[in-house]
Amino acid sequence: MDINLLLKKLTIEEKIGQLLQLSPFHFIRDIEVEVFGHLKELGLTEKKVFSAGSVLGIHNAAEMISVQEKYLRKSTHQIPLVFMADIIHGYETIFPVPLALSTSWNPKLAFDMARVSAIEASTAGIHVTFSPMADLSRDPRWGRVVEGFGEDPYLNALFTKEMVKGYQQDDISQDGNVASCVKHFAAYGAAEGGRDYNTVDVSRLSLHNYYLKGYKAAIDAGAKLIMTSFNVLDGIPATINKHLLRGVLRDLWKFDGLTITDYDSLHQVVPHGNAENDEEAALKGIIAGLDIEMASTCYINYLKKLIENHEVDIKLLDEAVLRVLKLKEEIGLFDNPYKGASVELESTLVRSNDHLEISKKVAHESVVLLKNENLLPLSTHKKYALIGPYAETRNTNGPWSWHGKNELNHTLKETLLEKNISMTFVKQVVRVEDLTKEDLIELKNVDAVILALGENERESGEAHSKVDIKLPRNQEEFVEFFRQAGLDSIVLLYHGRPFDLSNIMDAKAILDVYYLGSMANDAIADILTGVINPSGKITMSYPRHVGQIPIYYNHLNTGRPKIEGDRNEYVSYYLDELNTPLFPFGFGLSYSKFSYQNLRLSQFEMSLNEEISLFIDVQNETEIGGFETVQLYIRDYVATISRPVKELKGFQKIWFAPHQRRVVEFVINKSLLSYLDDQGNEVIEPGRFQLMVGSSSIELTSLDIILKKEEVNDFKK
Numbered sequence: 001m002d003i004n005l006l007l008k009k010l011t012i013e014e015k016i017g018q019l020l021q022l023s024p025f026h027f028i029r030d031i032e033v034e035v036f037g038h039l040k041e042l043g044l045t046e047k048k049v050f051s052a053g054s055v056l057g058i059h060n061a062a063e064m065i066s067v068q069e070k071y072l073r074k075s076t077h078q079i080p081l082v083f084m085a086d087i088i089h090g091y092e093t094i095f096p097v098p099l100a101l102s103t104s105w106n107p108k109l110a111f112d113m114a115r116v117s118a119i120e121a122s123t124a125g126i127h128v129t130f131s132p133m134a135d136l137s138r139d140p141r142w143g144r145v146v147e148g149f150g151e152d153p154y155l156n157a158l159f160t161k162e163m164v165k166g167y168q169q170d171d172i173s174q175d176g177n178v179a180s181c182v183k184h185f186a187a188y189g190a191a192e193g194g195r196d197y198n199t200v201d202v203s204r205l206s207l208h209n210y211y212l213k214g215y216k217a218a219i220d221a222g223a224k225l226i227m228t229s230f231n232v233l234d235g236i237p238a239t240i241n242k243h244l245l246r247g248v249l250r251d252l253w254k255f256d257g258l259t260i261t262d263y264d265s266l267h268q269v270v271p272h273g274n275a276e277n278d279e280e281a282a283l284k285g286i287i288a289g290l291d292i293e294m295a296s297t298c299y300i301n302y303l304k305k306l307i308e309n310h311e312v313d314i315k316l317l318d319e320a321v322l323r324v325l326k327l328k329e330e331i332g333l334f335d336n337p338y339k340g341a342s343v344e345l346e347s348t349l350v351r352s353n354d355h356l357e358i359s360k361k362v363a364h365e366s367v368v369l370l371k372n373e374n375l376l377p378l379s380t381h382k383k384y385a386l387i388g389p390y391a392e393t394r395n396t397n398g399p400w401s402w403h404g405k406n407e408l409n410h411t412l413k414e415t416l417l418e419k420n421i422s423m424t425f426v427k428q429v430v431r432v433e434d435l436t437k438e439d440l441i442e443l444k445n446v447d448a449v450i451l452a453l454g455e456n457e458r459e460s461g462e463a464h465s466k467v468d469i470k471l472p473r474n475q476e477e478f479v480e481f482f483r484q485a486g487l488d489s490i491v492l493l494y495h496g497r498p499f500d501l502s503n504i505m506d507a508k509a510i511l512d513v514y515y516l517g518s519m520a521n522d523a524i525a526d527i528l529t530g531v532i533n534p535s536g537k538i539t540m541s542y543p544r545h546v547g548q549i550p551i552y553y554n555h556l557n558t559g560r561p562k563i564e565g566d567r568n569e570y571v572s573y574y575l576d577e578l579n580t581p582l583f584p585f586g587f588g589l590s591y592s593k594f595s596y597q598n599l600r601l602s603q604f605e606m607s608l609n610e611e612i613s614l615f616i617d618v619q620n621e622t623e624i625g626g627f628e629t630v631q632l633y634i635r636d637y638v639a640t641i642s643r644p645v646k647e648l649k650g651f652q653k654i655w656f657a658p659h660q661r662r663v664v665e666f667v668i669n670k671s672l673l674s675y676l677d678d679q680g681n682e683v684i685e686p687g688r689f690q691l692m693v694g695s696s697s698i699e700l701t702s703l704d705i706i707l708k709k710e711e712v713n714d715f716k717k
């Protein structure tokens with residue numbers, strides 16, 4: 001298809017229509033769906049609806065085919081609709097939520113998850129997924145931390161890159177592949193107070209060194225679209241922010257794909273106070289470089305008038321429309337408007353046993369053992385009780401789990417009984433008082449209690465922020481009650497955000513299972529019984545108190561750092577809480593025990609284009625084989641800008657057989673020593689750097705190196 005020739009044939013209304021994205025029911029009209037926002041008030045004419053360029057949220061192949069057929073019957077130029085949807089961590093085979101997946105420290109699992117998601121979504125005729133969500137966040141009050149990959153930019157970038165590759169592979173026109181739309185650009189995860197949709201106010205330095213890294217990795221991996229975020233940045237909504245959409249995306253990153261708003265976010269520029277009305281929002285959007293408008297009607301209602309009044313150059317419209325037509329051509333829609341849609345494939349591929357097995361494999365590595373005083377793995381010679389609000393839950397898919405059907409998931413009771421574990425007492429109760437006298441008598445015969453605690457799926461995710469990140473009091477009381485009764489507790493946490501666990505530290509074991517998807521309790525049973533040795537490491541700091549937030553590992557030193565044991569009071573600390581997290585970034589236990597010895601370097605100095613090899617001996621001290629993620633952190637002691645006390649710069653997840661000892665090597669080159677200035681340009685400065693290696697961001701051993709001065713272009717402000 002010659003899309004430039006096609007563009008020339010379009011009227012201005014037909015061009016503007018290509019920038020409109022609507023929900024499918026507008027085309028079907030027989031599905032009553034509550035529409036958020038002002039679409040209903042504005043009322044769309046039939047002509048406008050059937051000029052739209054894309055559809056948000058199709059449900060299956062039959063619906064897609066029906067909508068496309070209806071649409072093309074009315075389409076003058078036979079330009080097919082492109083179908084987009086939120087396939088975040090699975091289509092019907094649901095995988096661990098991204099925050100859980102990130103604890104695997106195995107980005108290849110993200111590729112596997114995206115692959116299966118794309119294969120299943122493609123059978124429904126979905127062409128674009130609004131994923132990965134690359135929003136870095138340091139605030140567990142924010143409900144959407146569940147959708148992201150944690151607080152570290154390096155890890156975030158690795159996972160978003162693999163997600164894009166898994167969705168798209170090399171050719172989005174192939175069935176089984178979907179285009180990736182990375183989101184939410186930009187810095188949505190820095191919402192003040194952790195309150196969703198709230199103001200974001202971060203420096204350009206923070207933007208480039210932390211918040212933008214994930215989106216850039218997705219763009220570099222070839223993501224075809226990027227979605228703007230609801231928040232302002234520098235006082236301007238991201239959706240009409242020219243610095244972001246043209247300055248960073250087009251000029252700095254050379255992105256030539258599509259930009260799309262979040263739901264209704266172009267209209268929301270008006271309540272933000274950056275536009276008098278939808279007309280002004282449309283003007284600012286097209287000038288800023290915004291292409292597709294999702295679920296609001298500023299463009300469709302006002303862009304023609306703005307162009308006819310010469311307030312907008314039609315070239316801006318043509319550029320945006322050409323990007324839409326180019327995407328449709330790349331997907332192959334002009335050759336096959338029903339690309340991918342297959343009712344029969346839907347019935348065989350979706351939620352297949354093979355896919356479920358992949359989901360379980362991913363879940364095995366997405367669990368974090370936070371505490372274990374020799375209670376896990378469970379023993380077939382002991383008797384256990386399983387108690388708590390999630391003791392028999394099937395609701396393990398978590399937020400944004402599209403067509404995932406929780407009711408098809410197994411309960412932990414079912415999966416543990418298959419493992420010949422003696423569960424002599426199982427009761428799904430929400431508080432201690434729900435246990436009867438007879439229950440308490442029965443409980444005298446068990447050796448330990450498994451407490452299934454946490455929050456439900458609607459307590460995290462979009463628009464679900466919280467000020468209190470402790471477990472509900474009634475749940476904490478289970479741990480206290482059984483401690484007083486002399487019974488050991490093993491706590492399982494089903495949840496979507498880091499918790500303040502300070503009130504349940506009397507539990508003898510804590511296993512963080514997040515929401516692991518369709519095979520959650522199958523994977524959890526494998527871990528509880530030792531079939532699988534847990535290997536996850538947390539990717540967000542777990543606070544001791546919500547008052548510590550934002551708390552993150554790669555913080556600056558300040559001019560008055562608090563030094564443990566130092567009695568000087570005029571330093572940066574709290575009167576009523578420690579500075580450190582309860583559980584630090586990168587922390588996670590195993591049934592194995594690993595020791596780190598003999599850190600050494602090939603040399604202590606390097607010039608700009610040399611490399612240094614760092615070696616450390618790691619030993620599995622037990623009879624149990626297991627994975628260990630050996631982590632490398634670097635500190636730049638002195639630079640033009642203050643640098644973090646440490647930054648993750650590498651890691652290796654390695655299998656250790658029983659008692660196996662390995663020499664682990666990291667190669668240090670200049671790319672690990674640089675940072676970005678406030679324009680996003682890379683800077684390397686000479687001087688002393690600290691190299692740290694260990695099993696978490698605090699259990700580290702370190703050596704210093706020197707980057708020699710003579711060959712480095714100093715960065716001078």
Ligand code: GLC
Binds near residue numbers: 056086183262
């Ligand atoms: C929502 C979310 C976004 C999603 C979009 C379409 O409001 O913010 O993540 O992709 O709308 O459903």
